[in-house]
Amino acid sequence: MRNYIGNEITLMQYIFLIHGIQVGAGVLQLPRIMAEKVGMNGWIPLICGWLLSSAASLIIIQIMKKNPQSTLMDLMTTYFGKFIGKISSILLIIYFSIVSFTLIQKSILFIQVWLLPGIPSYIIMFLFSVPTYIIARNGIRIISRYAELVFFLMLWMPLFYIVALNQNHHWVHLLPLFKNIQQGLMATGSTIVSFLGFEVAFLFYPFLKEKKAASLGIIIANSLSLLVFLFVTISCFLFFSPDEITQYYEPTLSMLKVVEFRFIERMEIIFLAFYLFILSTTWIPYMYSMAFCTKWLFNKGNAKNYLLLSLIFFIVIMYFVVPTFPGNDLLSEFYEKIGVIFFYVFPVFLLIYSFIYYRIRGRITK
């Protein structure tokens, strides 16, 4: 068992860490995806996704509760032995590296399309890696503080939507409220991946100071994210007509084009630039998770060196393979599939296994 004390995070930091990971680049396209799949009833799959993700996160907390001082890798080692523990850490490293790469790539693509059209992606990657390294090298405590601060720093962002809605909104777009429930339920698959991010509880549960409130915290985090998703989706639905919305690639941003002042125009550009803060809270914890798992695997060295290596590696990849939206979508689909299997399906089995494990062991020790 390794010692994780001395680097504790508070409940609030834990909530905003998970919430920060969940809300990211996906929000920019979410309303369009919802509209394409279920029309204007996009809120149904969101709520279903929230239910499922909350259930999954509760299961994760239940699993972690039994060994409050261990991460997922420690847990796998206790349950299945050293070899499986190592395998699990390798799988996690692969998952986290793909996720963080995809997310950074997606952010870079958005930035390139909207803000920096002429600049090659590896340079933007280099630009991103500076704050990423500065924040993530100090460990989970600083990352959570950052996530917490960013949440409060960016509270003004919804105001933009209210200003935009003020200019143009039609409640009638939402009606009928329950048009195609069946379709809505079918589309839940595409929303549960938006809630991915609670899986870091597997790694960072041992760092949480108030462990009793862990379940409550993770539910709050999920609910906050649901609120953000609902807010964005519904404001886009109110703003655009059902046919119009599918024509925009990122309706969340396009909607803000109507916000203008006497002294400044194109507010969506400023919005997106500051949205980088929110984007950064998704990839920074993932990058750190990757470094954390790598350190666990080798059981030596410093996590920040692995972080630096992977950042350099990302820059090199971006130099040779120019990112594109289709390629990025493929990567996203890939990691989402892995994510669903790893963190929605697998925990159920792990929970059952742990029940059996402790039942048997309890019998032996008796």
Added chain:
Amino acid sequence: MKIFKKWVKQNVNSSSKNIGDSEVKMISKSLSENLVNLYALFKDTPDLIVRHLEIKKGNKQAVLIYLSSLIDKDLIHEHILYPLINNDNDTEMHSQSVTIGKVESSSTWKDVELNIFQGKSILLIDGQTEVMILDTPGWPQRSIEDPQLETSLKGAHIGFGETSDRNIALIRRYIPNRQLKITEMVVGERSKSKVSILYLEDVANPELLQELKNRIEQIHVDFILNAGELEQFIEDSPYSPFPQFISTERPDAAASHIFQGRMIVMVDGASAVLVTPVTLISFFQNVDDYGLRLLSSNFIRMLRMVSFFIAILLPSLYISLISFNYELIPIKILLNIGKYRSEVPFPPFIEALIMEISLEMLREAGVRLPAPIGQTVGIVGAIVIGQAAVQAGIVSNMMIIVVSSTAIASFIIPNYDMSAAIRLLRFPMMIIASWFGIVGIVIGLMTIIGHIISLESLGTPYASPFAPIRFPEWKDTFVRFPLWKMTKRPSGARPIQVKRQRTNGFRRDEK
């Protein structure tokens, strides 16, 4: 590398040998032997006075030794020499006949040497192996003046001097409490500077105090001249642009920090004291804030916050809006700016750089020059930076406005170190803005925020109460709540006694 380390080690060894000559020797019983030792120690020291005298009581031979430059002559004449020579008290204790407050004794030459240099006089008596160390300091010192760097509006107009005894007295005047403890240490192999740590024992966190002591103890250098040098040896991140200690010249400010559970490090010979542990926000607080009326002090506080962001961001925002993200500006304003900019041959970044650097040069020249010439610099600067540069077509009018408002904003921040840090950060922000526009600014901000969050002052979070967020302590951040609402000490310094007052005054009844 190894050879270099060896070489350093050798050098350190040899230098400590030179210093350590007198360390082991004890005072001998014979006066003449002692005098031989003394002259061996203090060769070529013309201001060393060795006064032979005969103590009236018991007719003993004695010698009084002091450095004439460091002592108070009247004190020695009237309170040491006169009573020793004339007094015929019945007592055997010579310390009784000397009419001086602080008298110590010692039996090693090391102490004798150290004390002579601290302005004390040494009485060697024939046949005794213990010397008397008499406290007779009287070196030249400055009278108490207004602090130079921090002007006080409503607070006390009194500043620290260069003698730590007197500085401690100034603080004691504000904290007449027996919980105010002073820990003394000596730093510097040669300079032997006295470093004192002042704190309230029942408030300051003992772990932090121990940490501070450890850090100071581990300094092994030749000399420490001022608090700024000490600061660099004990701060957490020396490569950060942000100061991790507040250095202040005002005793009332220092006392207020002590009351908040912080610790003061005072270096003898320096007129500024260091405050630790600090948070970012404490650089924007000023003792005067608490003395001013509530609304006006809040207005000033917010002005400082705004100017912090203006000082960091304004030039880079201007550069990015003009050269990169011009689609953000409405066409009317853009045309207006373009009219002025059309005569300027440089890109906005170079234009800003020229102005910023010339402004910094003017500022530095103004600081270093004596006051009468300093004014001339100001006039020359106003002409050069102002109208002439615009008419010559080197810079545009807009840039003048941007640069000068940035400069003013950076001078509003009350702490010199912090305002220097902010002025420095402006340049990387300008560079990144000229390359990546508004994205660059956001990334720069992200880096600065990330850096501030990860900074620590003596192991406590520097960005508290923002990261980690502690909402109850926001009472004294962007705005200052009324004094009677701030019942708790800020937890940034992790005080062991949190509560500092009751909700006070007649207003308690209103609830």
